Amino acid sequence: MSTEQKVVVIIEASQGIGADLVEGFVKVGYCVAASSRAIKPSASPHSPTVTVDIADPGTADYIVGAAIAKFGCIDGSDTLADSADVFRSKPQLDKRRKSGL
Numbered sequence: 001m002s003t004e005q006k007v008v009v010i011i012e013a014s015q016g017i018g019a020d021l022v023e024g025f026v027k028v029g030y031c032v033a034a035s036s037r038a039i040k041p042s043a044s045p046h047s048p049t050v051t052v053d054i055a056d057p058g059t060a061d062y063i064v065g066a067a068i069a070k071f072g073c074i075d076g077s078d079t080l081a082d083s084a085d086v087f088r089s090k091p092q093l094d095k096r097r098k099s100g101l
Contacts, residue, residue: 007071008032009063011054014039022047033067035059 008025012018013034022034032047039049050066052059 005071006030007067007073009067010034011063012036013049031071033063033070035063035066 006029008021008030010018010021010025010032013022013032014036015038018034018036022032025032026044026047030046033050034042034047035050035052035054037051037053039051042049048066048070050063052062
């Protein structure tokens, strides 16, 4: 078994699935760079938080830079989890109704 530290970057980690992913990865020994617009600071050295807006084009570079600054590197064996979601039900429902579906 490898003793190399694994690093996970989780987008939109402040609540719901994202927050559960952070908790789960930390429990199994991963380091987690957690980000969201509304994320609270973490006291854990294994899961620092990064407050960002995923809609900003520079966000990905910023999150990766923060993870590298904290954990030293991110390589091909690491993980990125994006739990961000956009929900727009009304326009889609209106289109389906007008088409007879």
